[in-house]
Amino acid sequence: EVQLVESGGGLIQPGGSLRLSCAASGFTVSSNYMSWVRQAPGKGLEWVSVIYRGGSTYYADSVKGRFTISRDNSKNTLYLQMNSLRAEDTAVYYCARDRYSYGSTFPDIWGHGTMVTVSS
């Protein structure tokens, strides 16, 4: 069974750093396209980042230069390193396995999410 389990969320002060993890089972992270999507409390969905099978990475402008997506093939785990956190980064962060279609990808299987709260 394909499963994604996020962890690493919590309360962090503005300017701080946090690393989210997403442990995958039932498939191989390195052979797939993987994304992070976030949802601020009571708000809609916002795409954050994607890592392609070949290792290319892309980011939303709102996090570019502050967040880094990566993966550990030996642990079959996806990460999101978040630096210089701001109040507006407060959200539930979902990791997702993407589906490849027509030269692009979109989130297909989603984890349950982990909450990040940036507040002093």
Next chain:
Amino acid sequence: DIQMTQSPSSLSASVGDRVTITCQASQDISNYLNWYQQKPGKAPKLLIYDASNLETGVPSRFSGSGSGTDFTFTISSLQPEDIATYYCQQYDSLPITFGQGTRLDIK
């Protein structure tokens, strides 16, 4: 960035009603359009991909249509378990963008 405009933002309907949600893209996205369902406290679930293809295991009362800039999502006969927020999403180009969501509840 491609802007996705969904309407209505909220909708109240009775069990058995036909429900329609529309989504408009700010530029031509061909059929690179998906629909997700999100129940309270849960992760989104893919229902429709490539504008009109039903995801495996999703009930046939859900359907989608459209291409280019205008898209429609329909529930043919609303069931109590369909109470959720529905999002359209384009994947024609990065960044992937979502509509603002349509909150659906039972009248």
